Amino acid sequence: MAQLQIRDYERILDLVQAVLHEGDPDSAWHLTAERLHAAVGCVSVILARLPSDGLPGVADGWSPYWLGPDVGELIARRMEQGHPMVPYLLAGNTDPVRVTDLCDDWRQAPWYTEARDLCGTTQQIALPLPGGPPGHRALSFGRVGDFHDRDVEFLRRVQPLLVTMDSHLRELSRLRAAVAAAPTPDDHGLTPRETTVLGLLAEGLTTQAIGRRLGISPHTVNRHLEKVYRKLGANNRVTAVALARRGGLVA
Missing domain, CATH: 3.30.450.40 (GAF domain)
Incomplete structure (x- = not known):
């Protein structure tokens, strides 16, 4: 080899x-x-x-x-x-x-x-x-x-x-299309990867399910979620999703 x-x-x-x-x-x-x-x-x-x-x-x-x-x-x-x-x-x-x-x-x-x-x-x-x-x-x-x-x-x-990046891009494209009718006044500095994880979280997926969808480990998903919570000013997934929907970040 x-x-x-x-x-x-x-x-x-x-x-x-x-x-x-x-x-x-x-x-x-x-x-x-x-x-x-x-x-x-x-x-x-x-x-x-x-x-x-x-x-x-x-x-x-x-x-x-x-x-x-x-x-x-x-x-x-x-x-x-x-x-x-x-x-x-x-x-x-x-x-x-x-x-x-x-x-x-x-x-x-x-x-x-x-x-x-x-x-x-x-x-x-x-x-x-x-x-x-x-x-x-x-x-x-x-x-x-x-x-x-x-x-x-x-x-x-x-x-x-x-292959993993392809999964990320397809999910990001799908989630962007879902919120296209609702412009986002403030993205809170979220990266595209964090936006994708947040969108899947808002759809009710568990940490393990998000990891499977994106081809990454649950530990990596949790690291992304920690950054999302910090940027949104949330301390749990329920609050994060509520703030994201209020701000037009997710459908």
């Missing part, structure tokens, strides 16, 4: 910190793609969603940003061209995989020629993100030159964090 260096772990922590402090769930995956773009050292990063019901694929985030206008069509073409990563993902596999692990004649494929001409990439690796919304999702990385065992190990280590 390839060994990671301290700098690799620093990049992972920087990524987590950046996303958890991003207040806009809709732009968080673009931010994640940008950070992974630099951390992995590649030419392109695309978060692709492949529906299992035959509908066209969707891109939830990408880097560099200039790929934007064509990303959706690009995913659709990859599915039509029979890219080997498509059946791999649709089969429910969860391990990071290089295209060279799936086929030997990729240089003769139309998707290889298109990727080389469009972005200059000659190698690709996919990182599945299991456990999300319906459909199969993965981050696709393109590079000039090979992806090595250390790259695979880095993505394997960062995968659980990305």
Whole structure:
């Protein structure tokens, strides 16, 4: 197994910190793609969603940003061209995989020629993100030159964090939508993570249930709640939820 260096772990922590402090769930995956773009050292990063019901694929985030206008069509073409990563993902596999692990004649494929001409990439690796919304999702990385065992190990280590961040972003987006009709005059300095925990608390979830929903431990949930109580001036969950509803922080 390839060994990671301290700098690799620093990049992972920087990524987590950046996303958890991003207040806009809709732009968080673009931010994640940008950070992974630099951390992995590649030419392109695309978060692709492949529906299992035959509908066209969707891109939830990408880097560099200039790929934007064509990303959706690009995913659709990859599915039509029979890219080997498509059946791999649709089969429910969860391990990071290089295209060279799936086929030997990729240089003769139309998707290889298109990727080389469009972005200059000659190698690709996919990182599945299991456990999300319906459909199969993965981050696709393109590079000039090979992806090595250390790259695979880095993505394997960062995968659980990305899955957890995805749960956080989906819950934050859902809770923001629930209070969209009630503007918040004062957010009391709550971070996006604290807002998400508070919203789930207001829905009646226990500490353990919040932890399961967000993929974190009950101890971590309690730490977030302690900060929420302090910022709201509350000393228990009933008072905190009441103050949050009065202030329009939760539905």
